[in-house]
Amino acid sequence: LEVKECVNLIVDRLKVNRKLTMERFCGDEELYLNCIRMFVNEKNCDTLDRYMKSGDYKAAFKVAHSIKGVVGNLGFSELYAVSCKFVDTLRGEPKLDEAKVLYEDFKQSYAQMLTAVEELNK
Amino acid sequence: MMDMIEEKKKILVVDDDSVNREILERILIDDYEVLKACNGAEALDILRTNNDVEVILLDIIMPVMDGNEFLKVYSKDTSISNIPVIVITHCEGTEVELEALTNGAMEFVTKPYEPVVIKHRIEHIISLKDNATFIHNLERDSLTGVYNRDAFYLHAKEFIVNSPFPVDIVVTDIDDFKLVNDMFTEKMGDRMLKKWCSILSHTYPMSGGIIGRLTGDIFAIVMPRVEVYKEEYFNSAISELNGCLTALSLNIHFGIYQVEGEDIPVSVMCDRAIIAIRSIKEGYKKCFAFYDAELREQLWKEQIIISEMKEAMLEGQFKVYLQPKCELVSQKIVGAEALVRWIHPIKGMMSPAEFIPVFEKNGFITDLDEYVWEQTCVIIRRWLDKGITVVPVSVNVSRVDIYNTRLVDILCGLVEKYNLSYDMLHLEITETAYTENPKQLIDTVVKLRACGFTIEMDDFGAGYSSLIMLAKVPVDTLKLDMGFIRELTVDNSIKSGNILNFVVELAKWLDLAVIAEGVETKEQLEFLKSLSCRYGQGYYFSKPVPVDVFERLMTDKNISPYLPAEELQQVGQLKLHEIWVPDSHFNIVFNDYLGALGIVESVEGKFKLVRANNYCFELLNGKEENELYTANNLYDYISKEDLPAFIEDVRKASNETNSFSNIYKWNINGKQVDIMCRGKVIGRSEGNSRVLFIIDVTNASEIADAVSKRG
Numbered sequence A: 001l002e003v004k005e006c007v008n009l010i011v012d013r014l015k016v017n018r019k020l021t022m023e024r025f026c027g028d029e030e031l032y033l034n035c036i037r038m039f040v041n042e043k044n045c046d047t048l049d050r051y052m053k054s055g056d057y058k059a060a061f062k063v064a065h066s067i068k069g070v071v072g073n074l075g076f077s078e079l080y081a082v083s084c085k086f087v088d089t090l091r092g093e094p095k096l097d098e099a100k101v102l103y104e105d106f107k108q109s110y111a112q113m114l115t116a117v118e119e120l121n122k
Numbered sequence B: 001m002m003d004m005i006e007e008k009k010k011i012l013v014v015d016d017d018s019v020n021r022e023i024l025e026r027i028l029i030d031d032y033e034v035l036k037a038c039n040g041a042e043a044l045d046i047l048r049t050n051n052d053v054e055v056i057l058l059d060i061i062m063p064v065m066d067g068n069e070f071l072k073v074y075s076k077d078t079s080i081s082n083i084p085v086i087v088i089t090h091c092e093g094t095e096v097e098l099e100a101l102t103n104g105a106m107e108f109v110t111k112p113y114e115p116v117v118i119k120h121r122i123e124h125i126i127s128l129k130d131n132a133t134f135i136h137n138l139e140r141d142s143l144t145g146v147y148n149r150d151a152f153y154l155h156a157k158e159f160i161v162n163s164p165f166p167v168d169i170v171v172t173d174i175d176d177f178k179l180v181n182d183m184f185t186e187k188m189g190d191r192m193l194k195k196w197c198s199i200l201s202h203t204y205p206m207s208g209g210i211i212g213r214l215t216g217d218i219f220a221i222v223m224p225r226v227e228v229y230k231e232e233y234f235n236s237a238i239s240e241l242n243g244c245l246t247a248l249s250l251n252i253h254f255g256i257y258q259v260e261g262e263d264i265p266v267s268v269m270c271d272r273a274i275i276a277i278r279s280i281k282e283g284y285k286k287c288f289a290f291y292d293a294e295l296r297e298q299l300w301k302e303q304i305i306i307s308e309m310k311e312a313m314l315e316g317q318f319k320v321y322l323q324p325k326c327e328l329v330s331q332k333i334v335g336a337e338a339l340v341r342w343i344h345p346i347k348g349m350m351s352p353a354e355f356i357p358v359f360e361k362n363g364f365i366t367d368l369d370e371y372v373w374e375q376t377c378v379i380i381r382r383w384l385d386k387g388i389t390v391v392p393v394s395v396n397v398s399r400v401d402i403y404n405t406r407l408v409d410i411l412c413g414l415v416e417k418y419n420l421s422y423d424m425l426h427l428e429i430t431e432t433a434y435t436e437n438p439k440q441l442i443d444t445v446v447k448l449r450a451c452g453f454t455i456e457m458d459d460f461g462a463g464y465s466s467l468i469m470l471a472k473v474p475v476d477t478l479k480l481d482m483g484f485i486r487e488l489t490v491d492n493s494i495k496s497g498n499i500l501n502f503v504v505e506l507a508k509w510l511d512l513a514v515i516a517e518g519v520e521t522k523e524q525l526e527f528l529k530s531l532s533c534r535y536g537q538g539y540y541f542s543k544p545v546p547v548d549v550f551e552r553l554m555t556d557k558n559i560s561p562y563l564p565a566e567e568l569q570q571v572g573q574l575k576l577h578e579i580w581v582p583d584s585h586f587n588i589v590f591n592d593y594l595g596a597l598g599i600v601e602s603v604e605g606k607f608k609l610v611r612a613n614n615y616c617f618e619l620l621n622g623k624e625e626n627e628l629y630t631a632n633n634l635y636d637y638i639s640k641e642d643l644p645a646f647i648e649d650v651r652k653a654s655n656e657t658n659s660f661s662n663i664y665k666w667n668i669n670g671k672q673v674d675i676m677c678r679g680k681v682i683g684r685s686e687g688n689s690r691v692l693f694i695i696d697v698t699n700a701s702e703i704a705d706a707v708s709k710r711g
Helices: A003-013 A018-024 A029-041 A044-054 A057-074 A077-090 A096-120 B018-028 B040-049 B067-076 B095-102 B115-139 B149-162 B177-183 B186-203 B231-243 B266-281 B293-314 B352-362 B365-386 B407-417 B431-436 B438-451 B467-472 B482-491 B494-509 B522-530 B547-553 B576-580 B585-592 B614-619 B625-630 B643-657 B700-710
Strands: B009-014 B032-037 B053-059 B085-089 B107-110 B167-174 B210-215 B218-224 B252-258 B288-290 B318-327 B333-344 B348-350 B393-397 B425-430 B454-460 B477-480 B513-517 B535-537 B568-570 B596-603 B606-612 B659-668 B671-685 B690-699
Touching: A003 A018, A003 A029, A003 A096, A018 A029, A018 B115, A029 A057, A029 A096, A029 B018, A044 A057, A044 A096, A057 A077, A057 A096, A057 B018, A077 A096, B009 B018, B009 B040, B018 B032, B018 B115, B032 B040, B040 B053, B040 B067, B053 B067, B053 B115, B067 B085, B067 B095, B085 B095, B085 B115, B107 B115, B115 B149, B149 B167, B149 B210, B149 B218, B149 B266, B167 B186, B167 B266, B177 B186, B186 B210, B186 B218, B186 B231, B218 B266, B231 B252, B231 B288, B252 B266, B266 B288, B266 B293, B293 B333, B293 B352, B293 B365, B318 B365, B318 B547, B333 B352, B333 B365, B348 B352, B352 B365, B365 B393, B365 B407, B365 B425, B393 B454, B407 B425, B407 B438, B425 B438, B438 B454, B477 B494, B494 B513, B494 B576, B576 B585, B596 B614, B614 B690, B643 B659, B643 B671, B643 B690, B671 B700, B690 B700
Parallel strands: B009 B032, B009 B053, B053 B085, B085 B107, B252 B288, B333 B393, B393 B425, B425 B454, B454 B477, B477 B513, B513 B535
Antiparallel strands: B167 B218, B167 B252, B210 B218, B318 B333, B318 B535, B333 B348, B568 B671, B596 B606, B596 B690, B659 B671, B671 B690
């Protein structure tokens, strides 16, 4: 796939505000795609999952916070919105019930994102 | 847009996520050089190796060391705490962000990034910082980083006005700091100043104060008053600096001005602290001084003296007084010393001690000296015109005069102008001048002597007297300091008597005439006579008197010619000066010889012991060395019946035979002992008024006993 097509795909699937996001990357579409791949390869989501399962919510908060920041920058609006809500439940004294529910939403949204990104490699 | 040639400013991006770092780098890379760190600890490392980071972009929530932990360390480290921090956050106003503000963050930007906003904030912060730096640089001393003089005055004033406590201004000054630059390098000097400044900064304004560099090596501190200042309070800082130096030890003084009210400028306060320093600079004893009432009064007096001196000179208020120099035996006048007196129209006669030190400080002494020289020449001229027999008059040549390249011309000019002969004017050069710049002094003295002036070394024994120097510096006369003589009356000290004796003898060996100064009592006179000191000056004879009074003293029968020292001529092989060189061959043999040896001078009807080896001391009663020299006429030891023969033997040897050898009865420790005494002439003056012997003394009675026991 061409760079342009890839960006189109991401923008379309992940509801990215193209103008704002590409401004952030100074119009550098290649860099944008690279950053997406870097983000996926960091596998922060696996780390987050480990902390959630072991109940280390403090650590989980930091990772989730970091993910939130990146997806925000990448312009993944749906995933970003879910991330924000989820991170808030872990801030300070974690609201566990709420967090667990939102974590499921987050995982689902994250999986959708992964699927879209995987399509880029086809 | 940034000029391509100009180096890009550095921005440090601190974020745990590599994607965020990449994005920020992309946003900033066109305008800035981007350094990246993935946590607080790494950021600190980078900051400590790159000293030119302009702005820090900091994520707050990070593993390892988060943003707030970083800020806490950062705000305490003065080497980096002036770099502005922009915190990157998701939304403003949370506790974490508030904490960041209190820890020193200056700005916020939010995630997701808005490039325009980020760039704008960075630019804004840099311009703010540049302005601050500009002001900072205007106020700072570029070498040490503390306030420069003007800024110190400004901030010290604020400090004084706002301080709820009494405040002191402390100024420090390093002695002869120029020498450090001179002896080493300026770089070394700069390093030392920096070190000193940092010692001062962490030692003194601890309780909140301000430090500034006024100029060169002078620093000022304004700080809350210390109730009692002690030497240790300053000495610790001084020793800390000297601890860093191996090759030299610096002397540092502190002056303290205690601020009372705020109505005088800080610059004046600092000047006063510096004045306090000057009051102790001469001595090595005190390292700090206050600007106090006493000092103020002293300065006030000095100011009055300075303001009046020129007029006093024009109006002839400075008068030359003359103090006679006398021959001790006949007490006749052989010369005079010209001394200046200030006859003030209101205060009356002022003591030279009041104004001479002031003139020495401000340089007026040169004018005054020249004035006295000329007045003295006028006096001698008048004596010549009136047909009065002229005695030589000595004038003082101050230390600073020595540095005057025209000195020789001025003095010769005066002698020519008044048509005097050069031997009528003697020049007194104070002994301390000899230690300061010996080379220049020796050169000058050699020139003056070549012109025909007689040079008198003044105050000998007052300062760092060096006997060795006596041999090096060409002088004609030694003026022994009053201190030597005063001590004699205070404790009747044998020791000072001996030193005096030694110096008088040494002077004779070096062909120097000796004038004892400060002779006040009959006892002193008698003692000096017993040492064969020829001349004296002091209140015993006369105080300094106006010229007309002196002229009345100078009747024909009351004056006597001033005779320079008689030179001793060597007789035989022994080089006379070797006697006074401790490790000369002569002294090695003399001291180790297995028998009693002595050096004796036959002079003025006495047979004076000037040196003796240990055996000689033992033989002549085993008493302390001191007493032997003090009562040193060997004629006193010889029994009445044998004395005329002994004297005759010495006389014959002195004038004809050059040696004598005989057995005489001596009284030693109340016993009569047969002494075999042999003497050989080693030096004599013209006309034989002084003849020097080496003698060998043997107890003949002991030998006779030993022989008879052997049978």
